[in-house]
Amino acid sequence: xxxxxxxxxxxxxxxxxxxxxxxxxxxxxxxxxxxxxxxxxxxxxxxxxxxxxxxxxxxxxxxxxxxxxxxxxxxxxxxxxxxxxxxxxxxxxxxxxxxxxxxxxxxxxxxxxxxxxxxxxxxxxxxxxxxxxxxxxxxxxxxxxxxxxxxxxxxxxxxxxxxxxxxxxxxxxxxxxxxxxxxxxxxxxxxxxxxxxxxxxxxxxxxxxxxxxxxxxxxx
Numbered sequence: 001x002x003x004x005x006x007x008x009x010x011x012x013x014x015x016x017x018x019x020x021x022x023x024x025x026x027x028x029x030x031x032x033x034x035x036x037x038x039x040x041x042x043x044x045x046x047x048x049x050x051x052x053x054x055x056x057x058x059x060x061x062x063x064x065x066x067x068x069x070x071x072x073x074x075x076x077x078x079x080x081x082x083x084x085x086x087x088x089x090x091x092x093x094x095x096x097x098x099x100x101x102x103x104x105x106x107x108x109x110x111x112x113x114x115x116x117x118x119x120x121x122x123x124x125x126x127x128x129x130x131x132x133x134x135x136x137x138x139x140x141x142x143x144x145x146x147x148x149x150x151x152x153x154x155x156x157x158x159x160x161x162x163x164x165x166x167x168x169x170x171x172x173x174x175x176x177x178x179x180x181x182x183x184x185x186x187x188x189x190x191x192x193x194x195x196x197x198x199x200x201x202x203x204x205x206x207x208x209x210x211x212x213x214x215x216x217x218x219x220x
Contacts, residue, residue: 041186042068042156044077047179048168051192052161054123061112061155064125064134068155071104071136072183081177082168089145091168092126093180094137098173103135111153118148121158121165140165 035058042054058065071077076096083100084092095102111131118124118141126137134153141148142165148154158165168178181197184190 036187038186039069040065042072043182043184043186043190043192044161044180045182045184045192045197046161046164046168047181047197048164050161050164052164053159053186054156055159056156057116057154060114060116061125061153063109064112064153064155067106067109067136068138069185070106072185073188076104076136077180077183079179079181081173081179083173083177084139085168085170085174085178086172087170088143090139090141090143091165092137092139094126096136098177100137100173103137106135108132109134109153112155113150113153115150116154118145118152118154120144121162122154123156123158124148124152124154127152142166 040056040058042056044052044054046052056065056068077094080093080096081098082091082093083095083098092100096104108130109125109132111127111134113131116122120141120143122141123138124141125134126139127134131151138155140158168174169176171177181193182190
Protein backbone atom coordinates (compact mmCIF):
# COMPACT_ATOMS: atom_id res chain seq x y z
CA UNK A 1 0.00 0.00 0.00
CA UNK A 2 2.80 2.39 0.95
CA UNK A 3 4.62 1.80 -2.33
CA UNK A 4 1.44 2.54 -4.28
CA UNK A 5 1.02 5.80 -2.35
CA UNK A 6 4.60 6.79 -3.08
CA UNK A 7 4.07 6.19 -6.80
CA UNK A 8 0.85 8.19 -6.66
CA UNK A 9 2.68 10.97 -4.86
CA UNK A 10 5.06 11.45 -7.78
CA UNK A 11 2.13 11.42 -10.18
CA UNK A 12 0.69 14.39 -8.31
CA UNK A 13 4.05 16.06 -7.61
CA UNK A 14 3.19 19.24 -9.50
CA UNK A 15 0.17 19.72 -7.22
CA UNK A 16 2.02 19.56 -3.91
CA UNK A 17 3.00 22.62 -1.92
CA UNK A 18 6.42 24.15 -2.46
CA UNK A 19 7.44 25.82 -5.68
CA UNK A 20 4.79 24.02 -7.74
CA UNK A 21 2.07 24.86 -5.23
CA UNK A 22 2.23 28.47 -6.25
CA UNK A 23 0.66 27.50 -9.59
CA UNK A 24 -3.12 27.29 -9.80
CA UNK A 25 -4.44 23.73 -9.88
CA UNK A 26 -6.01 22.82 -13.22
CA UNK A 27 -8.73 20.85 -11.45
CA UNK A 28 -10.87 23.75 -10.29
CA UNK A 29 -11.26 27.50 -10.47
CA UNK A 30 -11.06 29.15 -7.01
CA UNK A 31 -14.14 31.35 -7.58
CA UNK A 32 -16.51 32.71 -10.23
CA UNK A 33 -15.18 35.72 -12.12
CA UNK A 34 -17.75 37.96 -10.37
CA UNK A 35 -16.20 37.26 -6.94
CA UNK A 36 -13.00 39.11 -5.93
CA UNK A 37 -10.09 36.67 -5.64
CA UNK A 38 -9.34 37.84 -2.10
CA UNK A 39 -12.78 36.68 -0.95
CA UNK A 40 -11.68 33.07 -1.27
CA UNK A 41 -8.24 33.29 0.29
CA UNK A 42 -7.93 32.31 3.95
CA UNK A 43 -5.05 33.41 6.16
CA UNK A 44 -4.02 31.46 9.26
CA UNK A 45 -1.48 33.27 11.42
CA UNK A 46 0.11 30.45 13.42
CA UNK A 47 2.07 30.48 16.64
CA UNK A 48 4.77 28.50 14.81
CA UNK A 49 6.12 31.57 13.09
CA UNK A 50 3.98 33.20 10.42
CA UNK A 51 1.10 33.38 8.00
CA UNK A 52 -0.29 30.43 6.05
CA UNK A 53 -2.19 31.26 2.86
CA UNK A 54 -4.99 28.90 1.84
CA UNK A 55 -6.81 29.04 -1.49
CA UNK A 56 -10.47 28.15 -0.93
CA UNK A 57 -12.48 26.34 -3.61
CA UNK A 58 -16.19 27.21 -3.42
CA UNK A 59 -16.78 25.46 -6.74
CA UNK A 60 -15.90 22.18 -5.01
CA UNK A 61 -17.51 22.68 -1.61
CA UNK A 62 -19.58 25.89 -1.48
CA UNK A 63 -21.22 25.26 1.89
CA UNK A 64 -17.99 24.23 3.58
CA UNK A 65 -16.13 27.26 2.24
CA UNK A 66 -18.97 29.52 3.40
CA UNK A 67 -18.88 27.91 6.86
CA UNK A 68 -15.14 28.43 7.20
CA UNK A 69 -15.44 32.08 6.15
CA UNK A 70 -18.41 32.69 8.45
CA UNK A 71 -16.64 31.25 11.50
CA UNK A 72 -13.42 33.06 10.58
CA UNK A 73 -15.21 36.40 10.45
CA UNK A 74 -16.78 35.67 13.84
CA UNK A 75 -13.29 35.20 15.32
CA UNK A 76 -14.17 31.57 16.09
CA UNK A 77 -10.73 30.19 15.18
CA UNK A 78 -8.63 32.83 16.91
CA UNK A 79 -6.59 31.18 19.68
CA UNK A 80 -7.74 27.63 18.84
CA UNK A 81 -5.09 24.91 19.18
CA UNK A 82 -4.06 22.08 16.88
CA UNK A 83 -5.31 19.27 19.10
CA UNK A 84 -4.42 16.24 16.94
CA UNK A 85 -1.20 16.28 14.94
CA UNK A 86 0.18 13.06 13.44
CA UNK A 87 3.66 13.27 11.94
CA UNK A 88 3.66 12.41 8.25
CA UNK A 89 -0.14 12.61 8.11
CA UNK A 90 -2.03 15.73 9.12
CA UNK A 91 -2.66 18.55 11.65
CA UNK A 92 -6.23 18.96 12.93
CA UNK A 93 -7.77 22.06 14.52
CA UNK A 94 -11.04 23.97 14.76
CA UNK A 95 -12.32 22.79 18.15
CA UNK A 96 -12.55 25.65 20.67
CA UNK A 97 -12.55 23.15 23.56
CA UNK A 98 -9.24 21.67 22.40
CA UNK A 99 -10.52 18.15 23.06
CA UNK A 100 -11.48 17.07 19.53
CA UNK A 101 -15.14 16.70 20.50
CA UNK A 102 -16.33 20.30 20.16
CA UNK A 103 -17.62 22.48 17.37
CA UNK A 104 -19.58 25.63 16.65
CA UNK A 105 -23.20 26.45 17.44
CA UNK A 106 -24.05 26.25 13.75
CA UNK A 107 -25.72 23.10 12.37
CA UNK A 108 -23.62 20.30 10.94
CA UNK A 109 -22.97 20.35 7.21
CA UNK A 110 -24.04 17.88 4.57
CA UNK A 111 -21.05 16.25 2.90
CA UNK A 112 -19.69 17.79 -0.28
CA UNK A 113 -17.28 15.01 -1.22
CA UNK A 114 -15.35 15.72 -4.39
CA UNK A 115 -12.50 14.41 -6.52
CA UNK A 116 -9.84 16.88 -5.34
CA UNK A 117 -6.97 14.64 -4.13
CA UNK A 118 -5.70 14.80 -0.57
CA UNK A 119 -2.12 15.70 -1.48
CA UNK A 120 0.30 17.65 0.71
CA UNK A 121 -1.14 21.01 1.72
CA UNK A 122 -4.79 20.15 1.05
CA UNK A 123 -7.24 21.44 3.65
CA UNK A 124 -10.22 19.22 4.39
CA UNK A 125 -13.06 18.99 6.90
CA UNK A 126 -12.98 16.59 9.84
CA UNK A 127 -16.15 14.71 10.74
CA UNK A 128 -17.49 11.91 12.92
CA UNK A 129 -18.65 8.57 11.51
CA UNK A 130 -21.76 10.23 10.06
CA UNK A 131 -20.70 11.64 6.69
CA UNK A 132 -22.92 14.70 7.31
CA UNK A 133 -21.37 15.64 10.66
CA UNK A 134 -18.69 18.17 9.65
CA UNK A 135 -19.05 21.40 11.61
CA UNK A 136 -15.97 23.52 12.38
CA UNK A 137 -12.96 21.21 12.62
CA UNK A 138 -10.58 20.86 9.71
CA UNK A 139 -7.16 19.39 8.97
CA UNK A 140 -4.15 20.16 6.79
CA UNK A 141 -2.41 17.24 5.09
CA UNK A 142 1.36 16.77 5.55
CA UNK A 143 1.64 13.76 3.25
CA UNK A 144 -0.59 12.39 0.44
CA UNK A 145 -3.50 10.32 1.70
CA UNK A 146 -5.64 9.33 -1.28
CA UNK A 147 -7.89 7.01 0.76
CA UNK A 148 -9.49 10.20 2.11
CA UNK A 149 -10.62 11.24 -1.37
CA UNK A 150 -14.43 11.32 -1.68
CA UNK A 151 -14.69 10.39 2.02
CA UNK A 152 -13.83 13.80 3.47
CA UNK A 153 -14.70 17.20 2.02
CA UNK A 154 -11.60 18.90 0.62
CA UNK A 155 -12.22 22.64 0.35
CA UNK A 156 -8.84 24.33 -0.04
CA UNK A 157 -5.08 24.06 -0.36
CA UNK A 158 -2.07 25.80 1.18
CA UNK A 159 -0.33 27.97 -1.41
CA UNK A 160 2.19 29.72 0.88
CA UNK A 161 3.56 29.26 4.39
CA UNK A 162 3.56 25.46 4.48
CA UNK A 163 6.75 25.65 6.55
CA UNK A 164 4.64 27.00 9.41
CA UNK A 165 2.28 24.05 9.08
CA UNK A 166 5.24 21.64 9.11
CA UNK A 167 6.40 23.23 12.38
CA UNK A 168 3.13 22.50 14.25
CA UNK A 169 3.88 20.50 17.41
CA UNK A 170 2.98 16.81 17.12
CA UNK A 171 0.81 14.83 19.53
CA UNK A 172 -2.74 13.67 20.31
CA UNK A 173 -2.87 16.16 21.95
CA UNK A 174 0.58 17.77 21.80
CA UNK A 175 2.25 18.47 25.14
CA UNK A 176 2.66 22.09 24.06
CA UNK A 177 0.04 22.72 21.36
CA UNK A 178 0.59 25.11 18.50
CA UNK A 179 -2.35 27.40 17.80
CA UNK A 180 -4.06 29.68 15.34
CA UNK A 181 -3.34 33.19 16.60
CA UNK A 182 -5.67 34.75 14.03
CA UNK A 183 -7.71 33.53 11.08
CA UNK A 184 -8.89 36.02 8.48
CA UNK A 185 -10.29 36.30 4.98
CA UNK A 186 -7.88 38.16 2.68
CA UNK A 187 -10.64 40.49 1.46
CA UNK A 188 -10.99 41.86 5.01
CA UNK A 189 -7.40 43.15 5.03
CA UNK A 190 -6.44 42.13 8.57
CA UNK A 191 -2.78 42.58 9.41
CA UNK A 192 -0.87 39.69 11.01
CA UNK A 193 -0.49 39.73 14.80
CA UNK A 194 2.57 41.50 16.24
CA UNK A 195 5.89 39.78 15.57
CA UNK A 196 6.30 38.93 19.26
CA UNK A 197 3.27 36.63 19.05
CA UNK A 198 5.16 34.15 16.91
CA UNK A 199 7.61 31.48 17.98
CA UNK A 200 10.68 30.74 15.86
CA UNK A 201 10.16 27.93 13.35
CA UNK A 202 12.21 24.87 14.44
CA UNK A 203 13.88 22.45 12.09
CA UNK A 204 11.47 19.54 11.44
CA UNK A 205 13.41 16.24 11.22
CA UNK A 206 12.57 13.79 8.48
CA UNK A 207 10.46 10.83 9.66
CA UNK A 208 9.97 7.48 7.98
CA UNK A 209 6.28 7.14 7.13
CA UNK A 210 4.68 3.85 8.16
CA UNK A 211 1.49 2.19 7.00
CA UNK A 212 0.05 2.75 10.50
CA UNK A 213 0.58 6.50 10.10
CA UNK A 214 -1.29 6.47 6.81
CA UNK A 215 -4.18 4.41 8.18
CA UNK A 216 -4.94 6.59 11.20
CA UNK A 217 -8.58 7.80 11.00
CA UNK A 218 -9.62 11.45 10.98
CA UNK A 219 -12.65 12.15 13.14
CA UNK A 220 -13.90 14.86 15.40
